[in-house]
């Protein structure tokens with residue numbers, strides 16, 4: 149019988165049956181009343197020595213010793229009077245040792261039997277375990293949790309180490325992520341997946357046999373050999389299980405500290421730090437997909453030897469530029485997994501491809517390799533040998549070669565150039581298909597996603613991925629955007645750094661040693677603050693970015709129907725909205741050429757040539773997007789054929805053009821009044837007591853403000869005349885509408901003021917007009 153928590157835990161580990169509350173409580177009380185706590189013992193003292201010594205105070209029924217350390221014992225008498233006798237003895241000396249004898253602490257020890265669906269269950273388990281675990285010496289603690297650490301140091305390359313923990317439970321703990329995926333560096337995080345499936349099965353079986361045996365305690369019913377099975381896994385939430393795991397780590401595992409649960413993460417996690425190994429560790433539950441995608445990374449690095457150095461370089465670059473790595477595990481920066489997938493996707497899109505698509509890998513696998521996890525098809529070959537070598541021979545930017553061999557045609561430089569021109573706003577990156585899918589396919593979250601439907605017939609009505617500034621689908625869990633945590637700012641930094649690196653890789657500075665002793669080549673590329681010339685912002689252009697998720701639902705639907713031609717349709721709507729703003733809201737006089745014919749922007753077309761042929765561009769359109777008969781998207785043609793189409797500013801006369809960017813003949817505009825000056829004051833006046841609306845949020849109000857200025861304020865001595873030339877960018881770049889502005893007559897010198905006002909006002913107002921359905925539909 150277990151009077152002591154120590155003994156209780158000991159027996160618990162041996163798989164002892166749980167007793168009913170009354171029995172345990174009675175036994176415990178009885179034991180406490182009959183025993184004393186003895187300390188000051190040395191390991192050489194045996195159980196028999198103690199028993200013999202304490203016989204002088206009364207009959208001894210049991211001696212329980214702390215065998216691991218041998219520093220204390222519980223001595224149990226058959227009569228309670230013996231306790232008093234032992235305690236009243238002034239000094240206890242035995243074999244030259246001075247023993248301390250104390251009464252047992254009276255502790256409320258509640259063992260509450262498991263109840264079905266009892267939400268308190270975990271708390272009770274924790275409450276029960278806490279005092280017990282606190283009293284355990286570390287050696288004994290290892291009886292509960294056996295920690296086995298294997299440092300596998302690769303002598304040739306000290307960078308890669310494997311750290312493995314084994315828990316003595318029904319469960320198993322599997323490493324995943326960088327410690328095993330071949331992309332780890334020394335001291336990388338240790339990601340662990342605690343697989344409780346066996347424990348669950350065991351529990352379910354035990355439960356059903358208890359039920360069959362009725363209320364009584366069946367022999368098998370609560371047979372337990374791990375702390376984790378103290379929780380009913382069928383009802384406990386992941387956070388509850390992780391709480392228990394955290395407690396075990398804190399109390400039982402030597403050298404582990406800073407243990408805390410992050411339950412707000414997509415996959416709740418217990419974080420800890422291993423002091424001795426100086427390692428940061430994460431334990432998650434239900435992460436079979438993580439283990440599988442780790443296998444996928446392993447496979448790819450086995451297939452393509454340039455992959456690892458490239459991933460390392462990009463990771464290092466991203467770290468230097470503060471683009472990746474969220475210190476606390478969550479944050480707005482890219483995580484290493486997302487960054488690695490970006491490299492994979494780029495390699496799938498090289499010409500010829502360096503890596504096959506995930507779909508192709510699935511086709512290369514055999515029947516036994518078929519793997520479906522949580523409904524997602526995760527099939528790929530288990531051995532790299534199953535994947536035919538690629539035909540791409542591009543240089544990696546091999547660091548063993550003298551830097552003068554670095555060429556802009558290297559895979560490294562290609563990565564930057566690929567993403568510098570990538571249409572993040574209009575695309576969802578799919579490693580499965582190895583191409584960028586139009587974002588409009590994913591706009592309606594609740595509609596069934598066609599791709600997933602084809603792939604995952606069982607996964608109907610799945611929520612779509614969380615869309616953001618960078619959309620990168622997990623190769624297997626297709627409803628997960630692995631870059632969904634990025635905010636606009638971190639995405640902008642990523643894009644900017646790619647553009648700068650792209651430019652730098654094309655420069656002589658990258659390829660030739662500096663004669664002035666300046667840093668050059670890779671060194672400069674990988675220094676934290678690269679002094680790369682800032683690209684001058686386009687001074688007189690107003691940019692209206694494509695923000696798929698903030699568009700009104702009706703427009704999202706229309707864009708969805710437009711398929712790959714969604715950019716043009718959106719551009720047309722924006723042009724119409726701009727017209728409304730200039731004409732109706734700002735009271736400009738607008739004049740457009742009678743027959744607006746689309747023409748190609750030579751500067752922009754240049755950029756198109758560097759685009760990868762695998763991008764989805766307008767040219768791949770297969771569908772006719774006919775919104776009110778205004779836009780007809782070109783028939784299916786390969787990018788190389790360079791077919792395209794555009795719309796007029798008024799969105800009335802679509803024409804087929806030749807290349808990726810679209811520029812239409814300008815509007816000629818005139819403004820006789822300073823409609824930009826003093827708007828806030830006029831707005832307040834017009835609103836009077838009504839609730840003040842923010843600038844640009846109401847078409848009627850803003851039109852009234854302009855009308856008021858036109859009517860009440862003195863006009864310009866000389867009217868301002870200017871041109872506005874709308875241009876659509878996208879397909880090979882972030883989708884946006886650019887409005888290039890140029891003054892043609894500015895006698896009053898007010899163009900700059902007007903332009904600065906428009907820079908802020910126009911995008912907001914266009915958004916409002918689009919919301920109101922004023923985008924020409």
Ligand code: UTP
Pocket residue numbers: 324325326327329331332333336337338339437438439441442483484485486629630
């Ligand atoms: P990390 O982003 O931590 O990558 O994801 P890493 O390679 O391990 O890098 P460090 O050194 O720890 O920072 C770890 C693992 O978590 C899974 C993947 O298996 C990845 O390898 N993971 C991560 C996902 O499955 N999905 C995600 O969105 C993120």
